[in-house]
Amino acid sequence: MAQEPGATDSPEGRTAKAPDTSTELSDLATLKALAQPRRQRMLQHLTVHGPATSATLARALGLNTGATSYHLRELARYGFVEEQTEATGHGRERWWRAVPGDRRFPPRSRQSPEMRLVMDELNHHAYAADLELFEQLQAQAQPQMDAGGDPWADAFPYSRGSIRLTLPELRAFFEEYIALLNRYKRPEGNTPPGARTVLTRFLAFPAPDAAPASHPEPHNRTESDPS
Numbered sequence: 001m002a003q004e005p006g007a008t009d010s011p012e013g014r015t016a017k018a019p020d021t022s023t024e025l026s027d028l029a030t031l032k033a034l035a036q037p038r039r040q041r042m043l044q045h046l047t048v049h050g051p052a053t054s055a056t057l058a059r060a061l062g063l064n065t066g067a068t069s070y071h072l073r074e075l076a077r078y079g080f081v082e083e084q085t086e087a088t089g090h091g092r093e094r095w096w097r098a099v100p101g102d103r104r105f106p107p108r109s110r111q112s113p114e115m116r117l118v119m120d121e122l123n124h125h126a127y128a129a130d131l132e133l134f135e136q137l138q139a140q141a142q143p144q145m146d147a148g149g150d151p152w153a154d155a156f157p158y159s160r161g162s163i164r165l166t167l168p169e170l171r172a173f174f175e176e177y178i179a180l181l182n183r184y185k186r187p188e189g190n191t192p193p194g195a196r197t198v199l200t201r202f203l204a205f206p207a208p209d210a211a212p213a214s215h216p217e218p219h220n221r222t223e224s225d226p227s
Helices: 028-035 037-049 054-061 065-077 113-146 167-184
Strands: 022-024 081-083 096-098 102-104
Touching (some): 028 113, 037 081, 037 096
Parallel strands (some): 022 102
Antiparallel strands (some): 081 096
């Protein structure tokens, strides 16, 4: 699934080894808190745009500040966001930021029927939000591209393909992908000028089984006449 900041998910529902500690989200209440569509949108906004106040989120997402304040408190309760304690220069405003982390989910074989429903809902909203954001940003970049302006306006690489793998090879493939991501991760202080946050998504799944081939009738078949 498309997970929260810094998280990655393997075909088995676990991540490859990462330098920092990982947390498995197996508590049903925590998963339900995360699966709430408005909270998913708020987390995405905090990940893409950085820290924000409840009023900022309300304006950006078309919500009221009462709703955003409530959802922020719930997200903070389960460790997905935290209040920014550093001075912001904006008086008594409360600023919130997403908490990055290596968050893992139980493999489907270990999920209860209720947990599967929650995970399916979470995945559905996450995938839909990712696609909507990709198309939105691509559309916004088109005028800049046409004007020959921002070079990032053409920065939308994507790939679709298929490969034939065994299950162990698929797991190894995924771990190599995670290793590549970790190779490019670096502290904020080491980020070079001109760098921007780039959202990455990985999705792989086995193709449907081939339809059974139609078998021609044997030439020597005989049938009885019921009459």
